[in-house]
Amino acid sequence: MxxxxxxxxxxxxxxxxxxxxxxxxxxxxxxxxxxxxxxxxxxxxxxxxxxxxxxxxxxxxxxxxxxxxxxxxxxxxxxxxxxxxxxxxxxxxxxxxxxxxxxxxxxxxxxxxxxxxxxxxxxxxxxxxxxxxxxxxxxxxxxxxxxxxxxxxxxxxxxxxxxxxxxxxxxxxxxxxxxxxxxxxxxxxxxxxxxxxxxxxxxxxxxxxxFKARYFVATIKGEPAHVGPTPMTDRRDAMVGAAALTLEIDRIGRAHGRDGRSNAPYLELDPNVRGVIPQEVRLSCDVRHSDPDTALAMEEELRDACRRIAGERNLSIDLDQYFEFGxxxxxxxxxxxxxxxxxxxxxxxxxxxxxxxxxxxxxxxxxxxxxxxxxxxxxxxxxxxxxxxxxxxxxxxxxxxxxxxxxxx
Amino acid sequence: MxxxxxxxxxxxxxxxxxxxxxxxxxxxxxxxxxxxxxxxxxxxxxxxxxxxxxxxxxxxxxxxxxxxxxxxxxxxxxxxxxxxxxxxxxxxxxxxxxxxxxxxxxxxxxxxxxxxxxxxxxxxxxxxxxxxxxxxxxxxxxxxxxxxxxxxxxxxxxxxxxxxxxxxxxxxxxxxxxxxxxxxxxxxxxxxxxxxxxxxxxxxxxxxxxFKARYFVATIKGEPAHVGPTPMTDRRDAMVGAAALTLEIDRIGRAHGRDGRSNAPYLELDPNVRGVIPQEVRLSCDVRHSDPDTALAMEEELRDACRRIAGERNLSIDLDQYFEFGxxxxxxxxxxxxxxxxxxxxxxxxxxxxxxxxxxxxxxxxxxxxxxxxxxxxxxxxxxxxxxxxxxxxxxxxxxxxxxxxxxx
Missing domain, CATH: 3.40.630.10 (Zn peptidases)
Incomplete structure (x- = not known):
């Protein structure tokens, strides 16, 4: 032709x-x-x-x-x-x-x-x-x-x-x-x-x-307090919870082979100022995999991580799906x-x-x-x-x- | 009187x-x-x-x-x-x-x-x-x-x-x-x-x-990339580095007794969008202690953490002091x-x-x-x-x- x-x-x-x-x-x-x-x-x-x-x-x-x-x-x-x-x-x-x-x-x-x-x-x-x-x-x-x-x-x-x-x-x-x-x-x-x-x-x-991809907003709630006088043991720091969750999300992607992907690239802090422990962080995150069952297993790991981190750090973490494809x-x-x-x-x-x-x-x-x-x-x-x-x-x-x-x- | x-x-x-x-x-x-x-x-x-x-x-x-x-x-x-x-x-x-x-x-x-x-x-x-x-x-x-x-x-x-x-x-x-x-x-x-x-x-x-308090901006630099197709092993994610540093900062404060304080409450992401691995995060942080020598030791731990995380995650991290008191x-x-x-x-x-x-x-x-x-x-x-x-x-x-x-x- x-x-x-x-x-x-x-x-x-x-x-x-x-x-x-x-x-x-x-x-x-x-x-x-x-x-x-x-x-x-x-x-x-x-x-x-x-x-x-x-x-x-x-x-x-x-x-x-x-x-x-x-x-x-x-x-x-x-x-x-x-x-x-x-x-x-x-x-x-x-x-x-x-x-x-x-x-x-x-x-x-x-x-x-x-x-x-x-x-x-x-x-x-x-x-x-x-x-x-x-x-x-x-x-x-x-x-x-x-x-x-x-x-x-x-x-x-x-x-x-x-x-x-x-x-x-x-x-x-x-x-x-x-x-x-x-x-x-x-x-x-x-x-x-x-x-x-x-x-x-x-x-x-x-x-x-x-790939199968599912997108979430994790809303991490703690309590605002002064960054100086508040003893470390009395804190409920939403950003420290968000940091722990970000590392877990990165780990989840790496743990599922060449086709595992996970991200937490966008976050909003309330407040985001130098003098206050953030009371709330909204973290946009996603998990993806070529194998749909593995993607769902990654989502379960993400949900487990939210529960564990919330418990360990006296925070509340809600995970809401806002988008998916594949x-x-x-x-x-x-x-x-x-x-x-x-x-x-x-x-x-x-x-x-x-x-x-x-x-x-x-x-x-x-x-x-x-x-x-x-x-x-x-x-x-x-x-x-x-x-x-x-x-x-x-x-x-x-x-x-x-x-x-x-x-x- | x-x-x-x-x-x-x-x-x-x-x-x-x-x-x-x-x-x-x-x-x-x-x-x-x-x-x-x-x-x-x-x-x-x-x-x-x-x-x-x-x-x-x-x-x-x-x-x-x-x-x-x-x-x-x-x-x-x-x-x-x-x-x-x-x-x-x-x-x-x-x-x-x-x-x-x-x-x-x-x-x-x-x-x-x-x-x-x-x-x-x-x-x-x-x-x-x-x-x-x-x-x-x-x-x-x-x-x-x-x-x-x-x-x-x-x-x-x-x-x-x-x-x-x-x-x-x-x-x-x-x-x-x-x-x-x-x-x-x-x-x-x-x-x-x-x-x-x-x-x-x-x-x-x-x-x-x-207390003695020293305030820093940690500038964490990686590389932007698409959150989906980029394999986890090819990433240089500045936010993952910032998350690791945030947890280290929280740990440092807790490791130095009732008077240890450390914070990372304010951060700026570039970019901060859902589709891109952040190329740069600027994290405001501080360490404080009633004992000045301990505050300086905490600062050294913070500097060590920056070096270690930068090495582990293929990032650059610069720590610049911008304020101090006491x-x-x-x-x-x-x-x-x-x-x-x-x-x-x-x-x-x-x-x-x-x-x-x-x-x-x-x-x-x-x-x-x-x-x-x-x-x-x-x-x-x-x-x-x-x-x-x-x-x-x-x-x-x-x-x-x-x-x-x-x-x-």
């Missing part, structure tokens, strides 16, 4: 220009969801999409849809997408690569004057990271109905600004209703955020499923389109599980969806060190172009 | 009214330095001081001086004072009691038509707590020259507002130059913030000295005036060390100063549970009145 190829230089140039918006001196990117920097990134994306002949619409949660018409007006579209927001210590590839690989595919179709039967829509989803506004994969989850619009609009950043107000401020509270679009299938390419493809030397990773099983037929395209392009590939959620995860409940990875040269993401080579980026866009072309035929 | 007595009901009534400003439903007080609540407290104090016949002046760091003239215009004044700001989880006695006991002493002198030879000045010092703006005992330290005015005015709260701007906002950036007043002696009464007087049953504690030795003659007054009033008393700093600590470098405590019924402070009885409050004001009267004779 005659496989198409993208323009790798153009893709790299677009990635470089986009990466400059919120770009950091060390080569990273700080472009928090609905910030001024992300507005600039959205504006640039919309301009590029229109220049590629697409019609651009924005829905009420700020998702941007760039539509390239097909020849059959009754056919439901094939969609591609990812996100333009980053974490505070982000790189230039996580999210933006998937959006711009899709844009490059559309541009290449335009270069070649190719029409597909189905329309193709490229989506830039709002707030995938959940770094400024929790929870993550917000735009795609609202699109699929997994999260209500009202709930999403009411979420606030640490400064108290709501998602709805932030969308108004940057001019992306769109007119289009949320949902209502019915996609035939969805394809997302993303950088791998770990080291497996690099270690194995494969060019493409086809995601067949995910284990998902990706659609076999849609994933096979990606795998076949990679094979026919002559790219080495392997099947892989995703440890993190992506917009493709909620999308799996909406339509047959495929997610695939290109290698990370550094094996690290959410960091200035995040890097994939121009060739790796080109290869992934080649796969995306050919897979979407086949699905839209 | 004929000992005077204050009006305990009036003192309690003033404490109750003042405690309502920033008062919390559980009987505590949240009146952060230079906040709107603290402005109201300052306004109320100024009104009461003028009603008691005092001339009120405010200096450039916002310290409020209420002056009652003496008969000798050339005599340097005797001063009393404490502070009106609280920590976020504060009680109604820490600070405000010392100011209002001084006010009650002035009111009682007015009731009796008594003139002293020396003028008497009652001072409400700015930002003793250091909870909103670090460091603590700011107003008294600037007054004595231990801290420069420029440094103090440039300190910022977590929202980025400077002390200078905050003083302007609440209208307490005063005209009077800082310092320049030369006090003959200084007396401060404060609630005890621990359980010793309650345990011993004494009515008054005369502070003869202090061991102070209080002026024997001035303390003797307080001790004699307590004895002659028939109150049981003991000598005691202070674990925390107070405005009297910097004042000891300015003039002979005395600090004394009344019991805490609950043994706890910086908490809604902070409480001293009306009788305990009255007894302390009786001692203050008679001590100041003797010093101002």
């Amino acid at each position: 005659n496989m198409l190829r993208v323009n790798g230089d153009r893709l790299w140039s677009s990635l470089t220009e986009m990466g400059g918006i919120g770009g950091t001196p060390g080569g990273g990117c700080r472009r928090l969801a609905l910030s001024e920097e992300e507005r600039q990134a959205r504006d640039l994306f919309c301009r590029w999409a229109r220049e590629a002949g697409c019609e651009v619409t924005v829905d009420a949660i700020g998702n941007i849809f760039a539509r390239r018409e097909g020849t059959d007006p009754d056919a439901s579209p094939v969609a591609m997408g990812s996100h333009l927001d980053t974490v505070p210590t982000g790189g230039r590839f996580d999210g933006a690569y998937g959006v711009l690989a899709g844009l490059e595919a559309l541009r290449r179709l335009d270069d070649l004057g190719l029409r597909t039967r189905r329309p193709i829509e490229l989506v830039s989803w709002t707030n995938e990271e959940g770094a400024r506004f929790s929870p993550m994969t917000m735009g795609s989850s609202v699109f699929t109905g997994a999260m209500t619009l009202d709930f999403a609009l009411s979420r606030r950043d640490p400064a108290g600004l709501g998602v709805g107000e932030a969308l108004q401020q940057i001019g992306y509270a769109g007119d289009a209703p949320v949902g209502g679009r019915s996609f035939a299938s969805y394809f997302e390419v993303h950088i791998e955020q770990g080291p497996l493809l690099k270690e194995g030397g494969e060019q493409i990773g086809i995601v067949t499923g995910s 284990p998902i099983r990706c659609d076999r037929a849609t994933s096979a389109i990606v795998r076949d395209a990679a094979s026919e392009l002559g790219f080495s590939h392997r099947d892989i599980l995703t440890v993190a959620s992506h917009d493709a995860v909620p999308m799996m409940d909406h339509c047959p969806s495929a997610l695939f990875f290109i290698p990370s040269e550094t094996g690290i993401s959410h960091s200035e060190k995040e890097y994939s080579t121009p060739e790796q980026c080109r290869d992934g866009a080649d796969v995306l172009l050919n897979a979407v072309l086949r699905a839209a035929a | 004929n000992m005077l007595r204050v009006n305990g009901d009036r003192l309690w009534s003033s404490l109750t009214e003042m405690g309502g400003i920033g008062g919390t439903p559980g009987g505590g007080c949240r009146r952060l330095a230079l906040s709107e609540e603290e402005r109201q407290a300052r306004d109320l104090f100024c009104r009461w001081a003028r009603e008691a016949g005092c001339e009120v002046t405010v200096d450039a760091i916002g310290n409020i001086f209420a002056r009652r003239e003496g008969t000798d215009p050339d005599a340097s004044p005797v001063a009393m004072g404490s502070h009106l700001d609280t920590v976020p989880t504060g009680g109604r006695f820490d600070g405000a009691y010392g100011v209002l006991a001084g006010l009650e002493a002035l009111r009682r002198l007015d009731d009796l038509g008594l003139r002293t030879r020396r003028p008497i000045e009652l001072v409400s010092w700015t930002n003793e707590e250091g909870a909103r703006f670090s460091p603590m005992t700011m107003g008294s330290s600037v007054f004595t020259g231990a801290m420069t005015l420029d440094f103090a005015l440039s300190r910022r709260d977590p929202a980025g507002l400077g002390v200078g701007e905050a003083l302007q906002q609440i209208g307490y950036a005063g005209d009077a130059p800082v310092g320049g007043r030369s006090f003959a002696s200084y007396f401060e009464v404060h609630i005890e913030q621990g359980p010793l007087l309650k345990e011993g049953g004494e009515q008054i504690g005369i502070v003869t000295g202090s 061991p102070i030795r209080c002026d024997r003659a001035t303390s003797a005036i307080v001790r004699d007054a307590a004895s002659e009033l028939g109150f049981s008393h003991r000598d005691i060390l202070t674990v925390a700093s107070h405005d009297a600590v910097p004042m000891m470098d300015h003039c002979p100063s005395a600090l004394f405590f009344i019991p805490s019924e609950t043994g706890i402070s910086h908490s809604e549970k902070e409480y001293s009885t009306p009788e305990q409050c009255r007894d302390g004001a009786d001692v203050l009145l008679n001590a100041v009267l003797r010093a101002a004779a």
Whole structure:
């Protein structure tokens, strides 16, 4: 079969220009969801999409849809997408690569004057990271109905600004209703955020499923007191309890092999001042494993640790689940389109599980969806060190172009 | 000797009214330095001081001086004072009691038509707590020259507002130059913030000295990475390092007997979001002991812990001292005036060390100063549970009145 190829230089140039918006001196990117920097990134994306002949619409949660018409007006579209927001210590590839690989595919179709039967829509989803506004994969989850619009609009950043107000401020509270679009299938390419493809030397990773992940807020309650005169034995220090729990969480992840993961990366202290023993700490934490039973066993260890630490340190600890994902099983037929395209392009590939959620995860409940990875040269993401080579980026866009072309035929 | 007595009901009534400003439903007080609540407290104090016949002046760091003239215009004044700001989880006695006991002493002198030879000045010092703006005992330290005015005015709260701007906002950036007043002696009464007087049953504690305390910021540096795909073994998690250090700090305080204290109550994470392993944590911590050599040994244990944890977890940890106090030795003659007054009033008393700093600590470098405590019924402070009885409050004001009267004779 005659496989198409993208323009790798153009893709790299677009990635470089986009990466400059919120770009950091060390080569990273700080472009928090609905910030001024992300507005600039959205504006640039919309301009590029229109220049590629697409019609651009924005829905009420700020998702941007760039539509390239097909020849059959009754056919439901094939969609591609990812996100333009980053974490505070982000790189230039996580999210933006998937959006711009899709844009490059559309541009290449335009270069070649190719029409597909189905329309193709490229989506830039709002707030995938959940770094400024929790929870993550917000735009795609609202699109699929997994999260209500009202709930999403009411979420606030640490400064108290709501998602709805932030969308108004940057001019992306769109007119289009949320949902209502019915996609035939969805394809997302993303950088791998770990080291497996690099270690194995494969060019493409086809995601067949995910780890099981469960997310909690541990609320640790003690008693405020003066840090000086209060004898150590009279204290009920919520932060010391949170520290003990943080170490236990780190231990739990390490105790379950190469696929064990556990985190406690976000915490709020009340109060957080130099003169007072904190009375309450809210610690966001999670456990993940490729084996769902092991993930549940890790959760039990976490619950045991909460009980033990609360008892030892005269604290109360409540553990409330606020999010979960997986284990998902990706659609076999849609994933096979990606795998076949990679094979026919002559790219080495392997099947892989995703440890993190992506917009493709909620999308799996909406339509047959495929997610695939290109290698990370550094094996690290959410960091200035995040890097994939121009060739790796080109290869992934080649796969995306050919897979979407086949699905839209 | 004929000992005077204050009006305990009036003192309690003033404490109750003042405690309502920033008062919390559980009987505590949240009146952060230079906040709107603290402005109201300052306004109320100024009104009461003028009603008691005092001339009120405010200096450039916002310290409020209420002056009652003496008969000798050339005599340097005797001063009393404490502070009106609280920590976020504060009680109604820490600070405000010392100011209002001084006010009650002035009111009682007015009731009796008594003139002293020396003028008497009652001072409400700015930002003793250091909870909103670090460091603590700011107003008294600037007054004595231990801290420069420029440094103090440039300190910022977590929202980025400077002390200078905050003083302007609440209208307490005063005209009077800082310092320049030369006090003959200084007396401060404060609630005890621990359980010793309650345990011993004494009515008054005369502070003869202090613990040695050294304050540090531990800067723990790792590497940001995605919380999901990054294998546990590849991580350099600054928060896990901070948690290990927090537990070590807690252990160090417990390992050195009844007088060992150590704290790590304030921390800043960068970033502090759900999706990223924190790259840097700045942890404010301190060690204290009544025995200075033991305090230094605790500091060495803290430094060892930093080195060990950094090595074990592939992090860097720098420990920078930013504040210290003690061991102070209080002026024997001035303390003797307080001790004699307590004895002659028939109150049981003991000598005691202070674990925390107070405005009297910097004042000891300015003039002979005395600090004394009344019991805490609950043994706890910086908490809604902070409480001293009306009788305990009255007894302390009786001692203050008679001590100041003797010093101002």
